[in-house]
Amino acid sequence: MKRSGRILIPVAFLMLTGITGFGQCIPDTVNCKDLNDPGEICPSTLPAATVNVLYDETITVIPPDQAVLGTTPVEIVYIEIDSVKNLPEGIDYFPNASKFYADTAYCIQLAGTPVTPGEYMLSIFVSPFIRYLESIIKGPQVTDSTSVTMTVHWPAGLDPNQSFEFRVIQNVPNPFSDMTRIGFYTPFDNRIDLKVFNILGTLIYQEEVGAPPGEHYFNFNGMELQPGTYFYRITNGTGHYTGKFIKSR
Known part of the structure; x- marks a missing residue:
């Protein structure tokens, strides 16, 4: 799944950096490759989860190395993962580093026990840090331009019309x-x-x-x-x- 490397960054929104936590995951550099240097987030469809069954999967992220400030190309030094939205209830996310440097493979661990079935279109919010006027400055938050899908199923043999309570x-x-x-x-x-x-x-x-x-x-x-x-x-x-x-x- 492609992630555009062209990010429009108004100077007025540039800010200082923050720090996130860490996850225990390994980037998939075999199936996730940064072809033609646009940046990459994959897979587009995560392995399916099951209600009340422990889940542990990985999203691989390769940040792009270019953005656009106005009409001027600028260098992305690294990005930070601000949040992953629309996760199933019971699932949390854990980036494996506080800074994802451009053209380097990183990952986001999705782990937990989902409790509600359905199809979820995840949105990954990131902050890019660019080299500008000999400084590294923070651009405005941007969202993954495509989607990562995660599906949660009922356990096999369970009637979905039944109440999900003992x-x-x-x-x-x-x-x-x-x-x-x-x-x-x-x-x-x-x-x-x-x-x-x-x-x-x-x-x-x-x-x-x-x-x-x-x-x-x-x-x-x-x-x-x-x-x-x-x-x-x-x-x-x-x-x-x-x-x-x-x-x-």
């Missing part, structure tokens, strides 16, 4: 005489623990399962229980959910 499904039947089903919905792979207590708070049953995304049920056999009210607690690792059922005579 929830417990009330047991059926209730009251029950021997068997009842206690359900839950999980939007991602999870370890689920079921505990059943009597009215005095004594633990009388426990079961743990591994569950992929979707709707699942515990089949609880209460045939030997005394009639009365019982409580169940379902724990998913981040919280617990309590309900009650009645064993009939």
